[in-house]
Amino acid sequence: MSEPQGLHTKEFTLNVGPIHPSTHGVCRFVVKMEGEVITELTPVIGYLHRALEKICENRTYEQIIPVTDRFEYCTAMSCNMAFSLATEKLAGIEVPERAEYLRVIMLELNRIASHLIWFGTTALDLGALTPFLYGFREREDILDLFEMTCGQRLTFNYIRPGGVSKDIPPEFIPKCREFLDGFNTKIDDYEKVLTGNPIFITRNKNVGIMPPDVGIAYAVSGPALRASGVKHDLRRDDPYSIYDRFEFDLPTGETGDCYDRYLVRIQEMRESAKIVRQAIEQIPEGEIRGKFNKMNFKPPAGEVYSRIENSRGEMGIYIQAAEKQKKPLRVKMRGGSYNQLQVMPVICKGAKIADLVAIMASMDIIMPDVDR
Amino acid sequence: MELKGLFKYLYELLASTGLPQGWVDLIAMVALALVVFGFIALVVLYLVWWERKVSAHTQQRLGPMRTGWHGWYQTVADTIKLLQKEDIRPALVDRPVYFWSPVVIFVAAFMAYVVMPFGDGLIVADLNIGILYIVAITSFTIIGMLMAGWGSNNKYSLLGGMRSAAQVVSYEIPMVVSICSIVLFVGSLSMVDIVQSQAKIYQWFIFRLPFGPLAFIIYLIAGVAETNRTPFDLPEAEQELVSGFNTEYSGMKFSMFFLAEFINMFTVAAIAVTLFFGGWHGPVLPSWMWFIGKTLVLVFVIMWFRWTYPRLRVDHLMEFAWKFLIPVAFINLILAALMKYSGWFNW
């Protein structure tokens, strides 16, 4: 589109402030625009920095678990899991069978809950105000299941080094089955509202395209990378826990635009439901926690980086422990959204300002992950 | 319970008090204006409650439940609250423009009701340019939006105001062209004539295939875009521009914008009923009940749109108007002309 002779659009800096209805937490963007088109985008972060890593240096291993809950509170189970895995690798702790199954069930349920939040907020950002309520209605069922088990709805403190902290009550499995039986029809209902809608498609197709090599260069992971066509999932490529015992597909996209990311996540909800169904059938009886000295755990000196597949990408925890110390020397937390926010300036170049909201929603970035 | 006789009786009563004719007419006009104003205000208050209930039940919630039976006087409570609010005016606004823009929008919204046929004989003034008058008046809202955007001295409001103005101007064209196709059939611009030409149910314009339903759909889409409602509400999209051209308004001034939007929605539905659904015709019940009832059904449909669809981006909106709706509206007009000429469906 060429401008007629003598007509210039001035470059204009817009501040999409830290408090804005659609920045998924407190994130500030300084956007330089020419007319409606974005020429440069700078994210400014740090509004939610709570110095979690410094706190961890001052706590024993058992006391760090509640701190990891707050690292990414939409998927608190995964954060607990990442830290527990790291501690177990550090000290060579065995995890009993039943605990492994319980962990997988909780992780996948948490993944579904997190994707439901994403679904609601994406629809809300684009103006379809109703799916938000529908997503949260399903999420209430999942949160009831969690409350039944560990008494918490958001920050669970459940997956501990060596196993899990409490066993599931007898009403858990029938209730879970009931939830799963109705869940696939509900997802079909959500798809009816948004997937075929021409307005939704026009706003998302060919918007915010992330080529796979850009994604890999910036270490993007999770559904955002899978939508660009890269079949990379840590549950397959680097299996941890007992994921190799379950049958599930990896949905991938083709072009890497917002619409593909949307479809990948919707399909992932279905796959997670599949995994939970299989886990409920196969769960054995047994112990729920291995040998772990809560009060006096002193691992041998060493360092480990363990990673798991979170609903937002790869979550990694690096622990360095000095010899026979109750508190770790260094705990570094690496979240999926950190790199996805880093790649935003690259994919938003040339998009319109209304697309910024759509892209941010489809990348599923939440700020506690980035700021820690 | 026809009201036609009632107004005539009241006028006779006033004339018989012995005041000079000029005074009698003046008092009658003022009283009528107050009645219409009061009626519309009441309808709009009711519509706000209705919107909250419709949205709540679509979203699987209940909506207002405590203020009266199912929250029926919630809007009254809200109005009282808004009246008490502090009128915050930013220091650097352009004072006259900032002050007069809600007035312009509100007055423009009301003026359309001068020619609205509420029932048999219940029309304030049966102008022989009825529908043309309405089209002219609804263009005033553009001026009000631009004034609000400019006067607020705020980047966001300016962007919002300009977008709204562009949107309204673009969607006026398909709306007017589809209205033209109806006027072509009727042969007159007067609202009463348009309603009278649909006296029997098979004469309603919505049933005169193929141009009738098409004109209705074009009119409805353009009308929803005119009132800045979702899916066309980008100018006031909270998620992007924090409220658009009415960002800097608070208290009573904000409520004027808000109510004007609902009045416009009612106007769009009322005109659609007049043009396509036979106006106030209907068996058994009094004519004004039919008119209000049909309008409320259409208003429900418009509200339904809001809670189901995501919103269009501004360039898609413009593309849709100019590249799709306007050509289709013109083709529809030609179709209507052909139908009229050939006598098809022309009874």
Place this chain on the structure above:
Amino acid sequence: MTRDELVTYIQDTFKDTVGLLETGRAEPFFMIKPEDILEFSRAIKDDPKLRMDWLNCISGVDTGEHFEVVYTVASVQTKIRFDYKTVLAYDNAEIESVQSVWPGANWHEREVWELYGINVKNHGNLTRFLLPDDWDQGHPMRKDWDAPDFKRMPEK
């Protein structure tokens, strides 16, 4: 590749630059001198058998005696993963930026600079990141950092 094969391959290809550490628990950890970092990073990215194109993260560590910078890398194609680190003394700690190898390293290095004070050469954008813009109380993640309202949990 199994862990032993990986260790042997890396030790054979990069004879003098790397040294295997005993502290790695899950994946192999290697030790590298600071001046070899950029070359090593580039080499492992281009190497046909390794193709480490994915940078997981760059962490700074303060052991109480020296600084360490730990690089964790992985490969999307060959599914290999390992870590390597360098040791830096407290004064004049600085390393080369590896942005030219992995553009995603930008923010990680910025964070290392901000929280530890390790200078990163050729970075281009060492500005305030997680901490407030007017922060002037030093580099918080250092072990010797203190502030008036910083309380430690009592030793038990």
